[in-house]
Amino acid sequence: MSIYEWMNERIDLDSVKKFALKKRVPIFYGSVWYYLGGVSLFLFMVQVFTGILLILYYQPGAETAYESVKFIISRVEFGWLIREVHSWSANLFILFAFFHMFTVFFAKAYRKPREMTWVTGMILLMLSLGFGFSGYLLPWNELAYFATKVGSDIAGAVPVIGDFALRLLRAGDEVSGATLTRFYGIHTALLPGMFTVVLGIHLILVQVQGMSVPPEIEKIPEEKRKSIPFFPDFALQDAMAWLIVLNLIALLAVFFPWDLGPKADPLASAPAGIKPEWYFMFMFQTLKYIPAHVLFIEGELFGIMLFSIGGLIWFLVPFLDKKANDGIRTPFWTWFGILLIIYMIVLTAWGYLT
């Protein structure tokens, strides 16, 4: 008796198999988009794997964190590789998650019945940014120190809950060793746990509802549309994409290492040319050009309001773009997406060029 049969007698694997084999992937001009979510998933798995390896040597604490990362990259065999892969894969992870989000947006895949898939996806993106923000502090270098000061100070400017949020994030009034311990816990326990649960829901929804196609393709009669089975055809293509991405990470890790930079020093001036991670750059750049006061509100608060409202609209797109349910593309939402991308690219480029 094979293991499969043995288990099948006990938990009815046949029905799971039947379900898996039923799934098909539509083939049309946009089929490559279907790789993006899968690649994001793969990169998350790389993060979990390399992150757990890093935990084995990393020591949080203002006196030990920087030293332990230095130890990892200079003394531990292949330590440099593990850290580089974790850093590069983190960046690609966010990049692919953004790509994935925008393709899904323009394909209008969020329309009924997939609203919850969009919402869980947005939660995953927020958690990913949280991973990036909390992980960035862990090496306890100069850049990370000031980035965290700025980031947590922004939280402190939120009306009513600001003070509470700031102390909650910093574990005190200043960014200190206590903040580092807290970020370590958030980065390696809280976020992985939350992410795994939401990711599970996101993937179950995708499995149960199948792949969506853009409204134009949906209008073609079912028999005329092309598709391939998910198992094994598409799964193999997915594996191929993952392999390519893994090679890309290896190349980047070897040829473009991330600098550790000088250790954080609470009594140093913020260095010229200080920048946040690229995915926060467009917000950073916006904050730089909002004047000290806009009407009667402080510029800082104005910026926060701008991004909260923008974020909320984006979060609720499936419920605001009602026409999408009937397969209609409203120019408003198309332009909203296009302008958002242009805004993000222009401000990011601007931030790096000036």
Added chain:
Amino acid sequence: MSNLTKTEIKKERRSFLNTILKTGLVAWVASVIYPVARFLVPPKTAELNVNNIDLGLVAEFPKNSSKIVRFGRKPIIVIRKESGDFKALEATCTHLDCNVQFKKETEQIWCACHNGLYDIEGKNISGPPPKPLAQFKVDIAREKIIVSKMDLS
């Protein structure tokens, strides 16, 4: 009472029990969340009560230079101008909390984070900072630099 039917009594009893259950559930959730929320916010550490700090001899502080030092828990920036006068200001930018730096060439104070600029008196003159930097008092006593809090009088 007597004119209530059996099912009506049952219904009433059920909704009563439901209310009790729901209240109990809410109370239970609150009694879990409250201590957790309190746990997450660290205890206030006593403000280090520093009234003044001694920065050493005047002669050892070069003209047209600056130093960031700790005043209690806060960093402050102490500047010696070209003229030889001293100036002490809080070192954290009023915009988003970065540590500022002294620009020798222009005798201004600059914040690298979002290009905020203050004049030597700590007044915000351009960029995003919304407020001036808080002032500290500098006294010279027996050739020593003593920085203390501004008295509010």
